[in-house]
Amino acid sequence: MLRRPRVRFADLLTGWLMLWYGARLGLSNHAGTGSGSRSNYLANIVHYICHAFCLILWVVTLLVPPPAAAQGYRPPLPAPPLIPQLSPNLNQPVRAPRAGAPDAEHVFIEAITQEVDGSLRHLRGNVRIETTEMQLKADEVDYNADTGDVEARGHVHFEHFQRGEKLDCDRAEYNIDSETGKFYEVSGSATARVNARPGLLTTQNPFYFQGNWAERLKDHYVLHDGFLTDCLLPRPWWRLRAQAFDIVPGDRAIAHHARFYLRKIPLFYFPVFYKSLEKEPRKSGFLVPNIGNSSRRGMVFGVGYYWAISRSFDLTYRARYFTKAGISHHVDFRGDLGANSGFDFYVDGIRDNGQVAPVASGAAVVLHAKQELGRGWRARGTLNYLTSFTYRQKFADSFNEAVSSETHSVGFAEKHFKDFDTYVVVQRNVNFQSATPGDQITIRKLPEVEFSEREHEFHLKSLPFWVSFQSSAGLLRRSQSLFQTRQFVTRFDFEPTVTTSVHWKDVQLVPRFSVRETGYGSSVQANGSFTGQNIIRSSRDFSVDLILPSVERVFAAPSWLGDKVKHVVEPRVTYRNVSGIDDFARIIRFDFNDILANTNQVEFALTNRLFAKNKNGTVTDFVTWQLLYDRYFDPTFGGAVVPGQRNVLANTLAVTGYSFLDGIRNSSPVASILRVQSRVGLEWRADYDPVRRQIVNSSVTVDGRIRQLFFSASQTNLKTVSFLAPPGNQFAGTIGYGADNRRGWSYALSTIYNFRTGIAQYIQTQTTYNTDCCGLSLQYRRQPRFDPTGFLYYDNQFRLAFAISNIGSFGTLKRQERIF
Numbered sequence: 020m021l022r023r024p025r026v027r028f029a030d031l032l033t034g035w036l037m038l039w040y041g042a043r044l045g046l047s048n049h050a051g052t053g054s055g056s057r058s059n060y061l062a063n064i065v066h067y068i069c070h071a072f073c074l075i076l077w078v079v080t081l082l083v084p085p086p087a088a089a090q091g092y093r094p095p096l097p098a099p100p101l102i103p104q105l106s107p108n109l110n111q112p113v114r115a116p117r118a119g120a121p122d123a124e125h126v127f128i129e130a131i132t133q134e135v136d137g138s139l140r141h142l143r144g145n146v147r148i149e150t151t152e153m154q155l156k157a158d159e160v161d162y163n164a165d166t167g168d169v170e171a172r173g174h175v176h177f178e179h180f181q182r183g184e185k186l187d188c189d190r191a192e193y194n195i196d197s198e199t200g201k202f203y204e205v206s207g208s209a210t211a212r213v214n215a216r217p218g219l220l221t222t223q224n225p226f227y228f229q230g231n232w233a234e235r236l237k238d239h240y241v242l243h244d245g246f247l248t249d250c251l252l253p254r255p256w257w258r259l260r261a262q263a264f265d266i267v268p269g270d271r272a273i274a275h276h277a278r279f280y281l282r283k284i285p286l287f288y289f290p291v292f293y294k295s296l297e298k299e300p301r302k303s304g305f306l307v308p309n310i311g312n313s314s315r316r317g318m319v320f321g322v323g324y325y326w327a328i329s330r331s332f333d334l335t336y337r338a339r340y341f342t343k344a345g346i347s348h349h350v351d352f353r354g355d356l357g358a359n360s361g362f363d364f365y366v367d368g369i370r371d372n373g374q375v376a377p378v379a380s381g382a383a384v385v386l387h388a389k390q391e392l393g394r395g396w397r398a399r400g401t402l403n404y405l406t407s408f409t410y411r412q413k414f415a416d417s418f419n420e421a422v423s424s425e426t427h428s429v430g431f432a433e434k435h436f437k438d439f440d441t442y443v444v445v446q447r448n449v450n451f452q453s454a455t456p457g458d459q460i461t462i463r464k465l466p467e468v469e470f471s472e473r474e475h476e477f478h479l480k481s482l483p484f485w486v487s488f489q490s491s492a493g494l495l496r497r498s499q500s501l502f503q504t505r506q507f508v509t510r511f512d513f514e515p516t517v518t519t520s521v522h523w524k525d526v527q528l529v530p531r532f533s534v535r536e537t538g539y540g541s542s543v544q545a546n547g548s549f550t551g552q553n554i555i556r557s558s559r560d561f562s563v564d565l566i567l568p569s570v571e572r573v574f575a576a577p578s579w580l581g582d583k584v585k586h587v588v589e590p591r592v593t594y595r596n597v598s599g600i601d602d603f604a605r606i607i608r609f610d611f612n613d614i615l616a617n618t619n620q621v622e623f624a625l626t627n628r629l630f631a632k633n634k635n636g637t638v639t640d641f642v643t644w645q646l647l648y649d650r651y652f653d654p655t656f657g658g659a660v661v662p663g664q665r666n667v668l669a670n671t672l673a674v675t676g677y678s679f680l681d682g683i684r685n686s687s688p689v690a691s692i693l694r695v696q697s698r699v700g701l702e703w704r705a706d707y708d709p710v711r712r713q714i715v716n717s718s719v720t721v722d723g724r725i726r727q728l729f730f731s732a733s734q735t736n737l738k739t740v741s742f743l744a745p746p747g748n749q750f751a752g753t754i755g756y757g758a759d760n761r762r763g764w765s766y767a768l769s770t771i772y773n774f775r776t777g778i779a780q781y782i783q784t785q786t787t788y789n790t791d792c793c794g795l796s797l798q799y800r801r802q803p804r805f806d807p808t809g810f811l812y813y814d815n816q817f818r819l820a821f822a823i824s825n826i827g828s829f830g831t832l833k834r835q836e837r838i839f
Contacts, residue, residue, distance in 0.1 A: 117180055120149070120151055120180075121149060121150060121151060122151060123150075123151050126148065126149070126150055126164075126195065127147070127148070127149040127150075128140070128142065128146075128147070128148055128162070129145070129146070129147040129148075129149075130142035130143060130144055130145065130146040130147070130160070131143060131144030131145055132144055138163055138164045138165040138166075139161065139162070139163055139164075140161070140162045140163075140164060141159075141160075141161055142159065142160040142161070142162060143158075143159045144158070144159070145158075146158070146159060146160040146171070148160065148162065148169065148195065150195055152179060152180060152181050152198070153177065153178065153179045153180065153195070153198070154177075154178045154180070155169065155171060155175070155176070155177050155178075155191070155193065155195075156174070156175070156176040157171035157172060157173055157174060157175045157176070157191070158172060158173030158174050159171070159172050159173055160172075166194070166196070167194045167195045167196030167197065168192075168193075168194050169191070169192070169193045169194065169195060169200075170190075170191070170192055170193075171190065171191045171193065172189075172190050173189075174187070175187065175188045175189065175190065175191045175202070177191065177193075177202070177207075183209065183210040184207065184208070184209045184210075185207050185208050185209075186202060186205055186206065186207025186208075187205070187206055187207060188202040188203055188204055188205040188206070189203055189204040190202075190203045190204070191203070199235055200234075200235070201232060201233070201234045202232060202233045202234075203231070203232045204231065204232070205228075205229065205230050205231075205232060205233050205242075205245075206227070206228065206229040206230075207227070207228060208225040208226060208227050208228070209225055209226050209228070210225050210226075219822075219825070219827065220759070220760060220789060220793070220794050220822040220823070220824045220825075220828070221760055221824055221825055222249060222760075222791060222792055222824035222825060224249045224250065224251060224791060224792055224824070225249070226247060226248070226249045227247065227248055227249065227250075227252055227255070228242065228245060228246070228247040228248075229245050229246055229247075230242040230243055230244055230245025230246075231243050231244040231245065233245075239265060239266055239267040240264075240265075240266045241263055241264065241265050241266075242263065242264040243262070243263050244262055244263070245260070245261070245264065246258040246259060246260040246261070247259055247264070248792065249792045249823075249824055249825060250790070250791060250792035250793070251791050251792070255792070256281065256282060256790045256791075256792055256793050257279070257280060257281055257282075257792065257793050257823065258279075258280045259274065259277060259278075259279055259280075260277065260278050260280060261274040261275055261276055261277040261278070261292070262275050262276045263275045263276075271293065271302075272293075273291060273292065273293055274289075274291070274292040275290070275291060276288075276290060277289050277291075277292045281821075302325075302327055303324075303325060303326050303327045304324070304325060305322070305323070305324050305325075306322070306323035306324065306325055306335075306337070307829050308320070308321060308322050308323075309321040309829075309830065309831050310831065311816065311817070311818060311831040312816065312817055313341070313814055313815070313816050314813065314814055314815040314816070315343065315375055315413070315813075315814045316341040316342075316343050316344045316375070316413075316414070316814070317341050317342030317343030317344065317374075318341075318342045319339055319340070319341055319342075319831070320339070320340045321337060321338065321339040321340070322337070322338055323335060323336060323337035323338070323349075324336050331354055331355050331356055332352075332353065332354045332355075333352075333353055334350070334351065334352045334353075335349075335350070335351040336348075336349070336350050336351075337349040337351075341369075343374045343375050344369065344371050344372060344374065344375065344379075344414075345369055345370055345371055345372040346369065346370075347367065347368065347369035347414065348366075348367070348368060348369070349365065349366070349367045350365060350366050350367075351363070351364070351365040352364045352365070356390075357391070359389060359390075359391045359397065360389060360390045360391055361388070361389060362386065362387065362388035362389075363386070363387045363388075364385070364386045364387075364388075365384075365385055365386075366382060366383070366384050366385075367382065367383050368380075368381060368382025368383065368406075368410075369381070369382075369410070369414060371410075371413075377409055377413065377454075378409075379407065379409045379410045379412070379413035379414065380407070380410065381405070381406040381407030381409065381410025381411070381414075382405075382406050382410070383403075383404070383405050383406075383410070383411070384402065384403075384404040384405075385401075385402065385403055385404075386400070386401065386402035387400070387401055388400045388401075388430075392432065394434075395434045395435070395436060396432055396433070396434045397432070397433060397434075398430070398431070398432045398433075399430070399431060399433075400429065400430030400431070400445075401427070401428060401429055401430070402428045402430070403426040403427055403428050404426065404428065405426050405449070405451075407456070408424065408451040408453075408454050408459075409454045411423070412454065416833070416836070417836060418771070418780075418781045418802060421802070424450060424451045424452075425448065425449065425450050425451070426448070426449045427446075427447075427448050428446065428447040428448070429444065429445070429446045429447075430444070430445045430446075431443060431444045431445070438472050438473045438474075438475050439470070439471070439472050439473075440469075440470070440471050440472075440473065441468075441469070441470050442468070442469040442470075443466055443467075443468050443469075444464055444466055444467045444468075444469065444493070445464060445465060445466040445467075446462075446463065446464040446467070447461065447462070447463050447464075448461070448462045448463075449461050452500075457500055458500050459499065459500070460497070460498075460499040461496075461497070461498050461499070462495070462496070462497050462609055462610070463495065463496045463497075464493050464494070464495050464609075465493075465494045465495070465496065465507065466493060466494065467491055467492070467493025467494070467495070467510075468491065468492050468493060469489075469490070469491040470490050470491070471487070471488060471489045471490065472486075472487050472488050473487060474486070474487045474518065475487065482519060482521070483519060483520060484517060484518070484519050485517070485518045485519070486515070486516070486517055486518075487515070487516050487518075488513070488514060488515040488516060489512070489513075489514045489516075490511075490512060490513045490514070491510075491511065491512045491612075492509075492510070492511040492512070493509075493510055493511075494507040494508065494509060494510075495507075495508045495509075495510055495607075495609050496508060497607060497608070497609060502547070502548060502549060503549075504541055504549050504607060505541060505549070505551065507540075508539065508540050508541045508607065509538070509539070509540035510537070510538065510539050510540065510609070511537070511538045512535070512536070512537045512538075512612060513535070513536050513537075514533050514534065514535040514536075515533060515534060516531065516532070516533035517531070517532050517533070518530070518531045518532075524568075525567075525568035526565070526566070526567060526568060527564075527565075527566040528563060528564070528565055528566075529563065529564040529566070530561075530562070530563045531560075531561070531562045531563070531564075532559075532560070532561050532562075533559075533560045534557075534558075534559055534560075535556075535557070535558045535559075535560065535615075536555065536556070536557055537555070537556040537557075537558075537612070538553065538554070538555050538556075539553065539554045539555075539556070539606065539607060540553055541553075541607060542554040542602075542605040542606070542607065543604065543605050543606070543607060544605075549607065554602060554605055554606065556599075556600055556602065556606065556615075557599045558597055558598065558599040558600050558615065558617075559597070559598050559599050560595070560596075560597045561595070561596045561597075562593060562594065562595040562596070563593070563594050564591065564592075564593050565591070565592040565593070565594075566591055567590045567591065567592070569587055569588060569589045569590075570587070570588040571585055571586060571587040571588070572585070572586050573585045573586075574586065576631060576632075580631050580641070581631040581632050581633040581634070582632055582633055582634045583631075583632040584629060584630065584631055584632070584641075585629070585630040585632070586627070586628070586629055587627070587628040587629075587630065588625070588626070588627055589625070589626040589627075589628070590624070590625055590626075591623075591624040591625075591626075592621065592622070592623055592624070593621065593622040593624070594620075594621045594622075595618060595619075595620055595621075595622070595670070596618070596619050596620075597615070597616070597617050597618045597619075597670070598617055598619075598657070599617070600615060600616055600617045600657055600659070601617075601657060601658070603616050603617075603656075603657065603658065603659035604658075604659070604661075611669060614667055614668055614669045615668075615669045615670075616656045616657055616659035616668045616669065616670060617653060617656055617657025617658075617659065618651065618653060618656055618657070618668075618670040619651070619652040619653040620649050620650060620651045620652065620653075620670065621649070621650050621652075622647065622648070622649045622650075622673075622674070623646075623647070623648045623649075623650075624645065624646070624647050625645070625646045626643065626644070626645045626646075627642070627643070627644040627645075628640060628642070628643050629641045629642035629643075639696065640696060641695065641696060641697065642693075642694070642695050642696075643692075643693070643694045644691070644692070644693045644694075645691070645692045645693075646689060646690070646691055647674050647675075647687075647689070647690040647692075648674075648686070648687060648689045648690070649671075649674050649686070649687035650685065650686060650687075651684070651685050651686070651687070652685075654683045654684055654685045655683055656668060656670065660680055660682065660683055662681070662682035662683060663681065663682065663742075664681070664742060665678050665680075665681065665742050665743050665744075666678070666680035666681070667680070668680065671687065674687045674688070674690050675687070675688060675690045675706050675716070677706060677715070677716045677737070677739065677743075677744065678739075678743045678744055679706070679708065679715070679739065679743065681740055681742065681743055684710055686709050686710060688706035688707055688708045688709070688715060688716075689706070689707045689709065690704070690705075690706055691703070691704070691705045691706075691707065692704050697723075698723055698724070698725065699721065699722070699723035699725075700720075700721070700722050700723060701719075701720070701721050702719070702720045703717075703718070703719045703720075704716075704717070704718045704719075705717045705718075713738065714738070715737070715738050715739045716736070716737055716738070716739065717734075717735070717736045718733065718734070718735045718736075719733060719734050720732070720733040721733070727756050727757055727758065727761065728754075728755075728756050729753075729754075729755050729756075730752070730753065730754045730755070731752065731753045731754075732750070732751070732752040732753075733750070733751050733752070734748075734749070734750045734751075735747065735748075735749050736748045736749075746775065747773070747775055748773070748774040748775050749771065749772070749773050749774070749780075750770075750771070750772045750774065751770070751771045751772075752769070752770060753767065753768070753769040753770075753838075754767070754768055755767030755768065755838060755839075757787065757839060758839070759839050760789065761789060762789050762790065762791065763788065763789065764786070764787070764788055765786070765787045765788075765789070765839050766784075766785070766786055766787075767784065767785050767838040767839065768782075768783070768784045769781070769782075769783040769784070769838065770782045770783070778803055779801070779803070780802070780803060781800075781801075781802050782799075782800065782801040782802075783798065783799070783800050783801075783838070784798070784799050785797065785798040785799075785837065785838045785839060786798075787839040789822075791824075792823070792824045793821065793822060793823050793824060794821070794822040794824075794828075795819075795820075795821055795822075796819070796820045796821075796822070796830075796832055796837065796839060797817070797818075797819055798817070798818045798819075798820075798832050798836075798837070798838075799815070799816070799817055799818075800814075800815070800816045800818070801813055801814070801815050801816075802814050802816075818830070818831045818832035818836075819831055819832060820832035820837070
């Protein structure tokens with residue numbers, strides 16, 4: 020073991036001058052011959068050498084549009100420390116010191132024969148040179164102990180312990196002190212940094228690279244005439260080949276004259292590929308084009324450009340040309356102004372050329388914003404504006420978006436202090452009744468101020484009390500095709516509440532009382548029109564919860580369920596009386612506050628729970644079955660119920676989400692909610708109507724996964740009268756085999772079928788084949804659509820995506836729309 024020579028300041032200064040002169044000389048040598056002499060100090064690769072090859076693999080991700088998070092300037096990486104500490108580059112792992120490794124002052128040398136000629140050592144046969152950071156093996160090595168220069172020949176193997184890179188080459192010129200050098204006929208691997216996220220295909224394979232030779236030039240690295248891949252060799256599925264890969268660690272990587280190969284088929288050629296290696300890259304440039312097909316919109320060709328305006332702002336523009344519709348435009352403007360301040364604004368629209376009915380010109384505008392205002396105030400907002408519902412139905416990319424007939428926009432400023440909350444709200448909700456222009460209901464708040472106190476506890480002798488209140492005041496407006504209110508309708512609301520709790524043995528009684536005053540600046544006349552006459556609604560709300568003691572018993576469980584089973588029965592009774600609302604028909608409906616009505620009712624709730632305990636002591640809520648039933652002593656709800664039409668009241672929504680009030684009645688449906696949580700999950704919600712003596716609403720959902728097989732199925736069946744809700748019988752299901760990162764074939768089928776109309780409302784099937792390093796997915800969609808005349812037509816789409824492990828994917832199949 021040799022001690023490393025100490026470097027004096029004069030030697031260091033001389034070395035830097037020689038490096039500078041050698042760099043000038045080496046640049047000219049390389050420009051002319053493509054190789055340099057042994058004395059050329061330009062030929063260097065520091066201890067980062069193989070890590071650089073890992074970084075250049077990320078050049079492939081130029082096929083994927085870059086993300087747009089804000090990112091500042093990152094300086095070049097400093098030399099690595101001699102002992103592990105936090106790395107300045109967060110992408111590089113920190114490794115523990117190796118046991119038995121030489122310290123920073125010594126170099127370990129091993130060979131069959133050694134010849135010493137002054138500071139020169141000629142090592143022959145199974146040569147091994149090892150330092151704290153690296154190890155070099157070769158058949159023969161000439162080593163200069165004074166300068167640290169090494170020339171290795173024959174089966175050269177280089178490994179950097181701190182960075183994890185390994186490479187093999189025919190010949191190497193290396194300096195173990197400065198850790199710079201050249202490698203000829205090089206091949207190797209570098210550990211991949213797997214940053215798993217949903218929708219990303221991953222692999223544990225390292226990145227492999229090959230090249231004629233490699234070098235380090237000051238702060239960057241160059242691999243000449245080579246390729247890289249993360250597929251297993253010697254027959255990789257994909258390769259990125261280029262004349263030169265130029266990398267600045269932590270900054271950027273550039274591939275010159277690059278070709279992307281799938282097997283032996285060249286797919287792409289680019290004179291220059293640029294890839295940022297920063298943790299949050301930002302670089303202006305064109306996005307990867309996409310191609311698709313739709314049976315109703317024609318062939319689709321898309322291009323885009325990303326503009327990194329500054330550290331805090333960026334803009335993305337995409338254009339898609341539909342051969343049967345025209346050009347659609349998408350603009351996304353984003354700003355990141357701090358941890359709690361920023362916005363994302365985008366506009367998407369098209370002027371339909373009308374080649375295929377219906378003509379659906381329109382636009383969608385969406386804005387998400389947040390801002391800290393200081394002094395405890397913060398603002399949040401979402402703007403969702405749609406010019407035409409027909410536009411959404413024709414050009415929506417997903418089924419859920421196409422059938423969504425509502426838009427919600429809200430902006431608010433809030434402040435929380437002690438037990439109080441303050442909100443200033445501006446809101447606009449639109450419900451499209453049909454595709455006919457103007458057939459919509461629009462409700463606005465311009466604005467509304469809400470001030471409330473959370474429950475504040477105090478004690479009167481030994482009895483606890485909780486006091487709270489809610490209040491609001493605002494300007495509102497409602498407009499629809501047949502009528503509309505005036506521009507600003509005032510509404511104020513104030514409700515203080517007192518709650519207490521009484522315990523007797525295992526019985527708990529929770530009374531609650533509130534008084535509510537609501538004032539409106541307009542009201543509804545008997546003929547249904549609006550008037551400017553004010554109205555005051557005064558209500559008193561008294562309720563009491565009777566919580567009875569639970570009954571439980573423990574049983575021995577069957578082997579498939581666990582060790583023990585506990586059955587628990589939880590009964591509960593709630594009485595509620597609301598009075599003082601005698602003018603329900605005169606109140607304008609803006610939101611939930613306006614459907615409060617008189618009631619005198621009692622609710623019975625019975626919950627059965629089955630807890631399973633395994634031999635390890637883990638307890639799971641295996642089965643839950645809840646029954647709810649309301650008995651109404653005031654069947655007219657203070658005159659609010661109008662027979663023969665759909666009545667929606669706040670007092671009935673707590674039992675079931677389905678409307679059932681079509682006239683005067685004393686009973687609610689019996690709502691049953693059954694849940695089973697296991698490898699196969701089950702949820703069954705059903706409403707049994709004692710008036711009609713049948714189950715009127717039923718919704719069953721089953722899902723699970725058994726090894727590679729997964730499935731989900733749901734059926735919703737409505738048998739109520741037509742004016743309460745349109746009768747329906749719909750099935751939705753998905754069945755598949757495989758997983759996101761499973762090698763080999765994966766298949767899945769998803770469909771929504773309406774039994775009443777006999778129409779498959781949605782069909783989606785996807786086939787994916789994943790190799791050890793990449794994957795190909797093909798998806799087919801079939802979705803029926805109706806034009807304004809009621810004509811049924813089908814829109815068929817084929818989408819394709821090619822994914823590269825640990826990097827990303829490109830194609831027409833978006834990540835959020837994939838099954839795998």
